[in-house]
Amino acid sequence: MLHCQQELFSLDPDVHYLNCAYKAPLLKSAEEAAKKALIRDRNPFKIQGPDFFEDAKIIRQEFAKLIQTKEENIAIIPSTSYGLASVFKNLKCGPGKHAYCIENDFPSDYLTIKKWCSTQNAELRTLSFPKGIEGDLRESSQIIIDSLNSDTSVLLMSAIHWMTGENYDLKAIGNKCEELGIYFVVDGTQFVGAMPINVEENKIDALICAAYKWLMGPYSTGLAYFHPKLHNGEPIEESWINRKGSENFANLTDYNLEYAEGAGRFNMGQYSNFILLPMLKSGLLQINSWQPKNIQDYCFELGKPLFKCLEKLGIQFESEAKRAHHLFGIPLDESINLDILKNKMAEERLILSFRGNNLRVALHLFNNKEDINALIRVLEASKILD
Ligand SMILES: Cc1ncc(COP(=O)(O)O)c(C=O)c1O
Structure with a gap:
């Protein structure tokens, strides 16, 4: 141990x-990385073309390793609310449908799904779990599973409850979502980095994490997983850097309408942040070495x-x-x-x-x-x- x-x-x-x-x-390693990055900023010419992309690539690889998926499914985001906004911009539901969230979930989650439901004319239902329930972790998870039906369009929940640490059976819930064609959107902020997770095995469609807690990153950084079925979606901003060929700075005004591969279109603008990314990279490398x-x-x-x-x-x-x-x-x-x-x-x-x-x-x-x-x-x- x-x-x-x-x-x-x-x-x-x-x-x-x-x-x-x-x-x-x-x-300490993140502090050193930040100091080095700040000192480099004294001379901007020391920030070269590849520096816009290299740390971001390592970060996407390390996060992919942590949640057991491929680098191309990962985007760099500034906050949970941003990641959720990107996901929900691309979810649609038909008439008579409803969405679920969990009672007392974090406000960035609740407020996003509430807004989405009102724009989609969908009913928002909240799952709560009676107190004093006897037994093991299947019970809350079973309540979630039993509530889902063919009129459910989305389930948004945290991987564990952010106030109580209540644990859910993500695999059983994900399987049920897949069976019923429900989008399964998970906030991993209080989970990923501290507990093992396999997004593909758990049939998660989008996993959104702020990085300043269990991912040991700096504030204003986050990471998101987008299942390939969301890769053709629309990002919430149109950044030059999220386009194919953006490495070629001389040709930027040959405006490329094609987005970067995979979840690359969902990266935030200026994702290369030359101070924060080296810190985030240190955090992820450390976590992957601890496990x-x-x-x-x-x-x-x-x-x-x-x-x-x-x-x-x-x-x-x-x-x-x-x-x-x-x-x-x-x-x-x-x-x-x-x-x-x-x-x-x-x-x-x-x-x-x-x-x-x-x-x-x-x-x-x-x-x-x-x-x-x-x-x-x-x-x-x-x-x-x-
Ligand atoms: C479960 C959960 N999600 C998200 C956040 C942070 O949200 P945001 O990145 O939108 O500020 C927190 C912060 O405590 C949290 O506990």
């Missing part, structure tokens, strides 16, 4: 940062004493099969004194986010037992015992 990778980051040693779901800390499966295994081991503590304190939590190991919510019911919790967190310099009624815990390879022990102390102090 991997050991703690703290030495690859420059996190403040006096804080317990359990919040990669908010933003990843900067890798998401090893990140899950590390987080699983690290989280064990925390779950023992939750059990001892009588705090409810999702069963092992229903939650991701890198991200999960601790539900904050009336048995937790919130004032004490917040004060103790500040005292311990413990950094986590509150999302809905949950204290959201995000673990990564830069975390260690000390971080978990700090969280345990905070929970023990704030639990009101009967």
Whole structure:
């Protein structure tokens, strides 16, 4: 198993940062790449033609490797909302159709599908999962599967729930979508990079990820997978660089109407960003060398004493099969004194986010037992015992 990778980051040693779901800390390798890129910018002539394309190519290759597909299916985007806008611009549905999203999904997802439904005159239905449901991860997934029918045009969902880490059976859901001809659009922002995924096996039509969390990239970068059936779609902008032959700078005004191959037409304008791409490349290379499966295994081991503590304190939590190991919510019911919790967190310099009624815990390879022990102390102090 991997050991703690703290030495690859420059996190403040006096804080317990359990919040990669908010933003990843900067890798030292990404910091070095950014410094080099900034210094190169002093002399713009050092940025040469191939620099517009080479890092982008490596990034598309590395991301393709991570999600188990081909480089040509990948586009570089600035945000989840941008990637979703590109996808939904190309989805159409007939009269009487409806689309599904998941209750309390991230606003960039909900707002995109809501707008799309209103322009398509389609009904938007929201899937929710009754609380206190017994059993394993099939249950929420089964609710999703049982809700889909031949009048469903699109299912948009996050690969795990962004507030609670609830885990879904993407493969079973993807199979059902394929069987019924439903577009399966997945937000992988809180999943990809930390958990293994195979987009083709899961029959995903589009996978959209912001890169500043589990992909260890800088803010304002993201990556998207477009299934070949979307490759003839229309992008949301008409950039010169997304055209065939754009490498030939001398001929740019021979306006080429043909888009770049595969998902290349969905790359954002100025995707070559000379500062951000070297940072994103460092993040992806690092993740592919760690491997998401090893990140899950590390987080699983690290989280064990925390779950023992939750059990001892009588705090409810999702069963092992229903939650991701890198991200999960601790539900904050009336048995937790919130004032004490917040004060103790500040005292311990413990950094986590509150999302809905949950204290959201995000673990990564830069975390260690000390971080978990700090969280345990905070929970023990704030639990009101009967
Ligand atoms: C599930 C999920 N999707 C997307 C985002 C970010 O969205 P955007 O890139 O549109 O800002 C977040 C941020 O927390 C998220 O948790």
